[in-house]
Amino acid sequence: MPEDRRIAVDVRDAVKRYGDFTALKTISLSIMDNEFFTLLGPSGCGKTTLLRMIAGFEDVTEGAIFLFDEEIEDLPPNQRPVNTVFQNYALFPHMTILENVGFGLEMRGKSKSEARKSAGEMLELVQLSQFAARKPSQLSGGQQQRVALARALAPQPKVLLLDEPLSALDLKLRKAMQLELKHLQRETGITFIFVTHDQEEALTMSDRIAVMSSGELQQLGEAREIYESPRNMFVADFIGETNLLEVSVDAIKEGRAVCHLGGGHELTCNEVPGVDVGAKVHMSVRPERLFISDQKTESESLKGEVKENVFAGTDITTIVDLADGPKFTIRTSNSDRGNKRIFEPGNEVFVNMEQGAARLLVD
Amino acid sequence: MAGGAASGGSATTDTYAEARNWLLLPSWVVLLGLSLIPVGMMLIYSFLTKEFRGGVIWEFSFAAYDQFFCDRGLFGDEPCSVEWTYVTIFWRSIWQAGAATLLSLVIGFPTAYFIATRPEKVRPLWVFLITIPYWVNLLIRTVSMKFLLRDEGPLNSFLMNIGLINDPIHIINTNFAVQLGLFYSYLPFMVLPIYAAVERYNFALSEAAADLYAPKWVTLRRILLPAVKPGVVAGCILVFVPSLGSFLAPDLLGGAKNFMIGSLIEEQFKGNAGNWPFGAAASMILLTMVLIILLIFVRQQGKAEKGAG
Numbered sequence: 001m002p003e004d005r006r007i008a009v010d011v012r013d014a015v016k017r018y019g020d021f022t023a024l025k026t027i028s029l030s031i032m033d034n035e036f037f038t039l040l041g042p043s044g045c046g047k048t049t050l051l052r053m054i055a056g057f058e059d060v061t062e063g064a065i066f067l068f069d070e071e072i073e074d075l076p077p078n079q080r081p082v083n084t085v086f087q088n089y090a091l092f093p094h095m096t097i098l099e100n101v102g103f104g105l106e107m108r109g110k111s112k113s114e115a116r117k118s119a120g121e122m123l124e125l126v127q128l129s130q131f132a133a134r135k136p137s138q139l140s141g142g143q144q145q146r147v148a149l150a151r152a153l154a155p156q157p158k159v160l161l162l163d164e165p166l167s168a169l170d171l172k173l174r175k176a177m178q179l180e181l182k183h184l185q186r187e188t189g190i191t192f193i194f195v196t197h198d199q200e201e202a203l204t205m206s207d208r209i210a211v212m213s214s215g216e217l218q219q220l221g222e223a224r225e226i227y228e229s230p231r232n233m234f235v236a237d238f239i240g241e242t243n244l245l246e247v248s249v250d251a252i253k254e255g256r257a258v259c260h261l262g263g264g265h266e267l268t269c270n271e272v273p274g275v276d277v278g279a280k281v282h283m284s285v286r287p288e289r290l291f292i293s294d295q296k297t298e299s300e301s302l303k304g305e306v307k308e309n310v311f312a313g314t315d316i317t318t319i320v321d322l323a324d325g326p327k328f329t330i331r332t333s334n335s336d337r338g339n340k341r342i343f344e345p346g347n348e349v350f351v352n353m354e355q356g357a358a359r360l361l362v363d
Numbered sequence: 364m365a366g367g368a369a370s371g372g373s374a375t376t377d378t379y380a381e382a383r384n385w386l387l388l389p390s391w392v393v394l395l396g397l398s399l400i401p402v403g404m405m406l407i408y409s410f411l412t413k414e415f416r417g418g419v420i421w422e423f424s425f426a427a428y429d430q431f432f433c434d435r436g437l438f439g440d441e442p443c444s445v446e447w448t449y450v451t452i453f454w455r456s457i458w459q460a461g462a463a464t465l466l467s468l469v470i471g472f473p474t475a476y477f478i479a480t481r482p483e484k485v486r487p488l489w490v491f492l493i494t495i496p497y498w499v500n501l502l503i504r505t506v507s508m509k510f511l512l513r514d515e516g517p518l519n520s521f522l523m524n525i526g527l528i529n530d531p532i533h534i535i536n537t538n539f540a541v542q543l544g545l546f547y548s549y550l551p552f553m554v555l556p557i558y559a560a561v562e563r564y565n566f567a568l569s570e571a572a573a574d575l576y577a578p579k580w581v582t583l584r585r586i587l588l589p590a591v592k593p594g595v596v597a598g599c600i601l602v603f604v605p606s607l608g609s610f611l612a613p614d615l616l617g618g619a620k621n622f623m624i625g626s627l628i629e630e631q632f633k634g635n636a637g638n639w640p641f642g643a644a645a646s647m648i649l650l651t652m653v654l655i656i657l658l659i660f661v662r663q664q665g666k667a668e669k670g671a672g
Contacts (some may be wrong), residue, residue: 057570077573090571104575157577220493 006033006068008159008191009054014073015064016049016215023049025215027061031159031193032208033068036185038194040202041212042238046135047195050212051161051184054193056080068158078107083152088168089144091136097123097147098132122150125184142173149184159191166201178204199239203227211235227286233361234302236284243290245326247283249275257360259283263324265302269358282361287331289357292318292343298352304328306347318343320351402650407645417637427644439505447646449627453652459538459613460606463543463545464553467602468595470546470551476595478554479561486562493554505611508544509535512616536618544612552601560594561587564632596664603652624649 009031016024024046032039038271039047052058059188065073072080091100102119106112123129126146136144145165151353152160162181166174182205185192196202202209203223211218211226211234219231230236237244247259250266257269268282275281291297292306304322318330328351343349381439409427411419429435430452496504505669511518512534519531534540537544564587572582588595610625617623631642 055570055574057573072522076490077570078576080577082574084574086571088565088567090565092568092571092586103572107576107581151575215377337384 005035005168007031007066008033008035009140009193010066011050011054012064012066014050015061016046016052016053016058016063017061024053024216025218027065027215029210029217029220031191033191033233034189036182036192036194036205036207038196038202038206038209039212040209040239041198041218042197044214045212046215047197047212048163051084051193051195054159055082055084055161055289081157082159082161083150083155083157084163085145085152087164089136089148089165091144091147091151093136096133096135097128097139100136100147101151101154104151108155110190119150119154122154123147123151126150141168142177145169145177149181153184153188153190158191159193160185162192162194164195164197167196167198174201181205193265203239211238213238230284231362233282233284236282236359236361240286241329241331242284242286243326243328245283245285246280247276249279249281249360252277256355258356259360261302261322263322263326265322265325267300267302267353267358268355269360270356272360274362275360280282283358284361285328285353285358287317287329288315288333289353290328290330291352292320292330292332292349293352294341294343294347294349296350296352299355300353300358302351304327304349304351306343306349308345309342314324316342320349322351391500405643405646409640409647410628411640413638413640415552417632417634417639422519424640427640430641431644431648451622452622452627453648455621456607456625457652457656459541459621459623460545460603462538462542463606464599464603466542466546467550467553468599471550471598472557472595475554475557476561477565478558490555490558491493493551497551501611505544507534508547509615510518512540512543536620537618538617538621540616541613541621541623544616545606545609546581546639548609548612549602549605552605553598556597556601557591560591564590592664596660600657600660603656607653608649 007030011027011029014024014027015022027046027050039050041047053060053073054067056072056075056079060073063073064071067080067082092103095103098116098119101122102112102115104108105115105118105256110118120132121131121133126149128143128146131139131143132146136147139147145168148165165181166177169177176281178201181192181194194202194205203226206223208220208222209226210220213234219226219235221229226235227239230239230242233244234286236242245261247261247267247269249257250260251258252271255271257271257275259267259269261267261283269283272281302322302325304320304325307321307327310317310319313334315334316332318332320328320330322328330351376656380535381636408419410423412422412424412426414424427468429443430446432446434446435441435443462522474493478486478493513519514531514533518534522528523531534543568586568590569582572586573579577585607623608625608628610623610629613621613623614626628642628645628649631637631639631645
């Protein structure tokens with residue numbers, strides 16, 4: 001990725017209030033050109049509000065929004081060169097698929113025949129050419145979804161906004177569409193801003209993710225960074241599964257914090273600025289970063305007893321209870337089971353992890 | 364229809380068949396007793412001979428229809444030439460009812476849209492407010508209208524007082540007064556179905572249109588209107604049909620010049636001067652006409668929908 005990429009959408013100190021209720025509390029973020037950017041958070045976190053502010057459906061209480069250096073927050077939606085894929089598609093029921101896809105082109109001043117031609121090409125791109133003459137109600141959910149996508153892409157927007165576009169699809173179709181969307185974004189080079197509450201979906205598709213909760217930006221970063229170095233408890237808990245434990249910092253040496261888990265168990269964690277010796281903080285460690293064995297295999301190792309095994313297809317989840325200490329959830333992949341011993345409940349085991357797998361969280 | 368299917372389908376195995384037929388009784392009473400039988404009676408009466416003090420003589424006759432369509436001179440012994448009197452009244456009625464419907468649509472649509480876009484909690488209140496005037500008898504409302512509109516009435520005094528006009532505008536006894544009266548009589552029948560349609564409308568469609576660069580009026584014309592068309596059509600029918608047969612507004616506001624079918628029919632059944640077979644015949648012709656107009660309307664609808672598909 002070139003360093004001199006332009007900023008596609010720049011949200012500067014945007015606030016959204018409905019009467020006394022503040023839906024968005026001073027959000028600033030820059031979305032780069034050609035980026036697959038995801039706004040992720042639970043329902044009511046303000047992600048859809050922010051998207052609708054960029055689209056122009058909600059006005060901005062305070063702050064500004066720039067689209068490629070042009071200030072747009074006062075423009076009505078029909079004058080913003082962005083298009084939206086709506087959650088329930090919002091296809092025009094009385095128009096054919098071709099007319100739906102051609103609508104935006106026609107509104108941008110293209111002649112009917114030109115609009116038809118470009119719409120036809122768009123339908124080819126999403127492999128729905130044979131349905132051009134049908135009405136939306138005659139299509140399946142997945143097909144409607146692709147029509148909505150084609151309709152939004154047809155006028156070649158500068159930025160495409162996607163409001164939970166996959167949430168109405170069943171799991172298999174959703175997985176397929178995730179890949180298709182990702183490909184489409186790479187092919188067209190259009191900036192995608194994607195809103196979802198599904199963290200797995202966000203991790204699969206995004207270049208960068210903005211995690212939001214209660215109207216605030218919790219963390220912004222690349223998918224891997226968000227997953228592996230969650231900044232706070234909310235992010236650690238919301239993204240993926242994790243072992244979230246309350247620990248106290250016993251000592252800090254060589255940039256590492258020695259954390260006490262209770263019952264005399266100790267772990268080395270990353271050091272976080274502002275956390276001093278004696279502080280009680282939270283620590284997160286992902287279940288797949290833990291390995292069970294009958295001996296100590298890594299520098300970080302904790303002794304405990306197997307309580308339960310849960311088989312879940314691709315992997316096995318084991319719960320290990322440390323003597324007088326907390327419980328750990330450990331995930332072992334099912335793929336190379338042949339090399340691994342399955343420990344039964346009651347077995348004495350060691351829970352091993354690399355240094356750095358356990359992360360301290362601020363607030 | 365439903366009754367037919369229930370008894371015709373699997374009567375031998377269906378243990379509820381009998382109960383079902385009984386439960387369907389009210390709809391049969393309504394269908395047969397309150398619409399088919401009365402219309403049938405009217406059809407029969409239109410082919411009977413008139414009795415001079417009202418009522419009929421049970422003797423088959425085309426006289427009523429002959430009177431409607433044929434001019435046979437002063438003594439009734441000339442060959443049939445076209446009688447324009449009643450056709451003119453019919454034409455005027457259609458025109459007046461049409462104008463009243465258009466007026467109701469122009470006022471009713473924005474009203475309905477306004478109500479449907481209020482917060483959900485206050486919508487019933489607005490609907491309630493719309494219907495309040497209609498708790499008052501139609502006759503009283505029409506008389507009040509006459510009072511309001513006459514030359515010395517509040518409307519004219521107000522307009523003269525603010526200096527907009529120097530002489531009163533003659534509204535009473537004009538076509539416009541009748542249209543106003545009809546409009547006021549049937550406005551809720553326009554507002555309510557359109558309100559119901561707009562309330563069901565998915566406003567995300569309007570957002571989608573705006574998102575795709577459509578200006579507001581294009582969104583209204585190409586997205587909202589097609590979506591709420593069934594409500595608009597229902598409203599138009601509900602205003603047009605009763606307006607066509609109305610007699611209070613034309614009588615009280617239109618004067619003798621602006622006679623409409625409703626008044627013509629009413630006169631045939633009132634007092635001793637009436638002519639029942641003629642009234643029945645005029646009603647049958649009105650009914651046929653309304654049906655034809657509705658059929659054309661529905662046909663056009665179907666065509667428009669197919670054309671789009």
